[in-house]
Amino acid sequence: MADNGGLEGVVVADIDTSYIDGSIGKLIYSGYTIEDLAENASFEEVIFLLFNTRPPERGEYEELRSRIAENAVIPADVIEMMRSLPRDTAAMAVLRTAVSMLSAYDADGENLSDKERAKAKAFRLTGQITTICAAWIRIAGGLEPIAPRRDLSVAENFLYMTSGADPDPTACAALNVYLVLLAEHGMNASTFASRVVTATGSDMHSAIVAGIAALKGPSHGGxxxxxxxxxxxxxxxxxxxxxxxxxxxxxxxxxxxxxxxxxxxxxxxxxxxxxxxxxxxxxxxxxxxxxxxxxxxxxxxxxxxxxxxxxxxxxxxxxxxxxxxLDLEIDMFTPLFVMSRIAGWSAHVIGQMGGRLIRPKANYVGPQGLHWVPLDKR
Ligand SMILES: CC(C)(COP(=O)(O)OP(=O)(O)OC[C@H]1O[C@@H](n2cnc3c(N)ncnc32)[C@H](O)[C@@H]1OP(=O)(O)O)[C@@H](O)C(=O)NCCC(=O)NCCS
The missing domain is CATH 1.10.230.10 (Cytochrome P450-Terp, domain 2)
Structure with missing residues (x-):
């Protein structure tokens, strides 16, 4: 029996995105405590921090915020695909399928060698995942999806797209804090899954789909x-x-x-x-x-x-x-986790790009020395 099937204590990468000291309840993102960030930073600033290990200047922040909002529109075919699904499809299955489909509509879908282009793709995905989550809430409820606005933050846009009304400031603040708090958490299972896919030289959409697939499990995001x-x-x-x-x-x-x-x-x-x-x-x-x-x-x-x-x-x-x-159905809780963790996943994907293939060993415990008897002789 392999004695460390859970890989506990195995270090697989040097990272500068987050650090956890569980013995004293400490979590930092690139040097800043989570308490400080929750109190003072927006989700978009945290995305910039995770990608650049420094806070953005005002111009950089505004550029990032509008880039995410401007790229949050999803192709009509993806909306149609979502409409075609049974209404009781698990929201995480919808999201996994929709993100996979998005790669076919992304002009840069197959690139995973240029880090700047990968960042741009991560910003597109951040906005698009927000829109997919809101659109599925509407579609599952028998309502028409609402297009994203270019002037809103991720938290504001999500709440706007679910109701069509200007979002309540307390709700926006609460959702922003939620997005900040769940954005990154070391080498957790879904992040590791994204890195394993990236290390094979595959593309970002595939790596994010792997992250979504791992987060879907009740031992992780559920x-x-x-x-x-x-x-x-x-x-x-x-x-x-x-x-x-x-x-x-x-x-x-x-x-x-x-x-x-x-x-x-x-x-x-x-x-x-x-x-x-x-x-x-x-x-x-x-x-x-x-x-x-x-x-x-x-x-x-x-x-x-x-x-x-x-x-x-x-x-x-x-x-x-x-x-x-916030009036979200329980089925939408894990997709909301994705809306935040896309930040950490994509920062890790970019960090892993160009790295070595991740290839652990297994301990063979099956039989040895057998001889194959052809089917008609068995
Ligand atoms: C998260 C979790 C799996 C951590 O597990 P772990 O570090 O492996 O700890 P263990 O499962 O070995 O639990 C240690 C002890 O605390 C007990 N325990 C742990 N979490 C418990 C909980 N939520 N309620 C009651 N007892 C609990 C266990 O029964 C065990 O008791 P024992 O020493 O008498 O056997 C566990 O705390 C849990 O199942 N929590 C509930 C599910 C949850 O919230 N998951 C999300 C994690 S972010």
Whole structure:
């Protein structure tokens, strides 16, 4: 049996995009703490930072922002393809298919040798993924998709394209923080998948499709949906303690959105998301889900089992509340993760370009020395 099937502790690249110290709950992007960025930076500034390891000047920021917005339109054929899908298709499957299809319409689709052109492609994909997410919400709801506006940020454009109305500033701020917080996270599974594809010399759309495919799994991008399903099942603040006694104290289930493989003190993103989901819950008048989440987290934090094992809410716990309070269906939670993580993936893809083929070994445990008997003699 291979003793490290999960590749834990194996270092596969030098990166300058993010650093995590799980023992003290620290996450930085290119030198800046996640708390600082969440408070002060827009998602577009973070994209620039991840690509250039420095903040943009005003002109650079404005150029990047308008480049993303101007390239956010998706071809009519992609919209038609989405319309042709069964309405109950998983949103991540729709997104995976649509991004793959986009490569056929990208004049630079097959290039993966020029880093500047790859950056331009990443900006196109950032805008287009935002539009695909909003368009699928409309199409799945039996509504006409709305075209992106050239004057809006990624967060504003997404909210505008889902409703057609000018987006609410509190909702935009909350979504911007969500996008900043999930943009990059070291050598996680989907980022690694994107890098493996890139290291074969393949193109950026293929690498991003690989990232989407890996993020789709419940062990990676799907935990916030599971957390929300759990809050819905609890249903009311008064049900939290009986639910906890019945399902958690008995060891029957885990609290989704609590615990982390890397963060063993706290996940710094969780506290920030908690503050923003509270502001959003208050401004929208929909506090119930936030109150359930806080009561459950407090109940767990007062319990010896959780104290002894250092189990704290992770990024998925309050992002579930934030996204649900933005009126997003649970099925859209992981696509929203993609809308943010496209930044980290594409920075890693560009970092990997020209690098060595990633090719680990497997430990053969099958039979040896057998002789093949032709089919008619078996
Ligand atoms: C994220 C997660 C897989 C990390 O797992 P890990 O680092 O491998 O830790 P383990 O699964 O070994 O758990 C360590 C201990 O804490 C317990 N534990 C971990 N997370 C728990 C949770 N959410 N609820 C209850 N108990 C939990 C385990 O039962 C185990 O107890 P034991 O020592 O008595 O066996 C785990 O915390 C989890 O399943 N969380 C819920 C799902 C989730 O939120 N995933 C998103 C992560 S970003």
């Amino acid at each position: 935990a916030n949906s599971e957390a929300m399903k759990m809050f819905l099942e609890i249903g009311a603040v008064d049900n939290v303690v009986p639910w906890f006694e019945k399902h958690i104290k008995t060891g029957e289930r885990r609290i989704m959105g609590i615990g982390h493989r890397v963060y063993k003190s706290n996940d710094p993103r969780a506290g920030i998301l908690k503050r923003h989901s509270k502001a959003l819950a208050e401004s929208s008048g929909k506090r119930k889900w936030y109150d359930i989440a806080v009561k459950l987290a407090d109940t767990a934090r007062a319990d010896d089992y959780f104290i002894k094992r250092n189990l704290y809410p992770n990024v998925d716990y309050y992002s579930a509340i934030l996204l649900y309070t």
